[in-house]
Amino acid sequence: METVPIQLPDGTVTPIRLFPGPVDDAPVVVMFPGLGVPAGFYDPVAEALVTAGFNAAIGELRGQGDSRPRPSASSSFGYQELVSVDFPATFEVVRERFPASTPFLLGHSMGGQLGTMYAARIRGRLGGLILVASGSPYHRGFPGIRAPGLYLGSSAMSVTANIAGFWPGDRLSVGGFGRQSKVLITDWARFARTGTIEPVGADIDYEERIARLNLPVLSVTIDGDDLAPRRSAKNLVDKLTGSQVTMVHVDEPLGHNGWIRKPDAVTECIVAWLRDR
Numbered sequence: 001m002e003t004v005p006i007q008l009p010d011g012t013v014t015p016i017r018l019f020p021g022p023v024d025d026a027p028v029v030v031m032f033p034g035l036g037v038p039a040g041f042y043d044p045v046a047e048a049l050v051t052a053g054f055n056a057a058i059g060e061l062r063g064q065g066d067s068r069p070r071p072s073a074s075s076s077f078g079y080q081e082l083v084s085v086d087f088p089a090t091f092e093v094v095r096e097r098f099p100a101s102t103p104f105l106l107g108h109s110m111g112g113q114l115g116t117m118y119a120a121r122i123r124g125r126l127g128g129l130i131l132v133a134s135g136s137p138y139h140r141g142f143p144g145i146r147a148p149g150l151y152l153g154s155s156a157m158s159v160t161a162n163i164a165g166f167w168p169g170d171r172l173s174v175g176g177f178g179r180q181s182k183v184l185i186t187d188w189a190r191f192a193r194t195g196t197i198e199p200v201g202a203d204i205d206y207e208e209r210i211a212r213l214n215l216p217v218l219s220v221t222i223d224g225d226d227l228a229p230r231r232s233a234k235n236l237v238d239k240l241t242g243s244q245v246t247m248v249h250v251d252e253p254l255g256h257n258g259w260i261r262k263p264d265a266v267t268e269c270i271v272a273w274l275r276d277r
Contacts, residue, residue, distance in 0.1 A: 001043070004097075006089045010077070014067040014086065015039070016093050019046040019056040025100035027127055027274060028055035030091065034109025034133075034257070035188070036169065036178035038065025042108075042260055048267040054274065055098050059090040061111070064178060071181045073165025078183035079199035083118040102127040104274065109134050109228060109256065110188065116236065117197060120209040127277055128216035129243075130270055133225050133256050135232030136239075137188060138195035142232060154192035161185040195235065210239045217245045218273045220266055224253035246273060 002018040017039055029049050031042050039060040046056035062082060063071040077085075094103055104127045107115030112134025119129050135141060139150040161167040161182040170179040177185075187199040197206040217240055221233045230249065237245045252265045259266045 001046075002097075004093050006086075006093060008062065008085060008089065010075075012062050012067060012069065014060045014062055014089075016060065016090050017043070017046070017058040018093075018097050019050050019058075020097075021050045021053060021055040023053060023055075024098070026054050027104055027277075028057060028094060028098040028101040029104050029106050029130070029270070029274075030094055031056065031058045031106045031108070032087075032090075032111030032115055033058070033061055033064065034111055035061070035180065035184075036064065037108070037257065037260075040065060044261055045263045045267060048263045049271070052267065052271045054271075055101050057090075057094050057097075059087070061114075062086055063181065070170075071166045071179050071184075073182075075166060075181040076183055077181050078201070079114060079117060079187040079197070080201045080203070082114050082184075083121060084203065087114065087118040104128045104130060104277075106130040106132060106270070107134055108132050108260070113137075113191070113197070113236065116210055116240070117199075117206050119215055120206060120213045121204065123209075124213065124215055126215060128218065128274075130273070131217065131219040131233070131236065132266060132270075133220070133222050133228045133259065134236065135221075135228040136195060136235035137192040137232070138235055139192055140195065141235040142229065146226075150192055154189035158182075158186050158189035197239075207239065211241045213240060213243055215240075215243045216277060217243045218270065219245060219247045220250060220269050221247070222250045222252070222254050222256070222259055222266070224255040224258075227256040248273075 112131035167180040
């Protein structure tokens with residue numbers, strides 16, 4: 001494994017983890033974490049993909065894991081900055097390290113939401129998009145009492161983040177999101193309330209661009225996942241009306257994050273889909 005630090009315009013240093021496979025020109029799967037999950041946690045997934053013959057890379061979301069500094073009241077990044085600044089910087093390193101490889105983007109949870117936005121921005125310069133335990137946070141995609149709880153909870157989180165200047169997830173055990181930028185939480189909360197992707201400072205109409213995207217897409221849902229149940233996952237891929245979507249469900253009860261440490265069932269689905277490209 002190799003690590004390359006990326007210097008972002010706001011002074012943040014965010015590393016990317018690179019896992020060369022046995023064949024230089026094999027596809028490279030570029031992973032982006034969920035909210036509050038450090039990139040290093042996904043090493044078993046990268047190693048499983050390398051064992052299957054692919055190259056792999058793991059980006060770090062700004063302010064998480066080994067990225068420094070941590071979000072503070074001065075942080076003003078949200079979905080827009082992550083997909084228009086951070087993701088392109090990550091893929092520039094990937095292209096330099098794996099120049100002969102076709103990149104596939106794998107996003108877990110919020111990483112899948114961001115990956116969908118990034119794919120729409122660059123209009124198909126990916127081999128495909130892989131969404132694992134990733135769905136729309138729209139409250140109507142969740143069963144029973146969880147729907148109004150998510151609607152009200154997302155609003156409360158946004159208010160709290162804006163009052164505090166950041167989301168104090170290192171002090172509150174709500175959602176497991178960790179310490180986050182107030183703008184990022186505002187973007188997520190709006191998505192949860194409305195079901196539409198309208199980030200602060202958006203320079204394009206993401207909903208329109210996502211609908212026009214023409215790309216192979218794999219969506220993997222997992223038994224026991226309360227944060228991205230099947231209906232939530234479908235609400236996200238339903239936005240991809242111009243893409244070729246394959247949905248697969250893993251019956252093993254690994255939950256939202258458990259698959260990362262026990263990746264075999266999920267990586268088998270991914271590898272089978274990649275080999276059909």
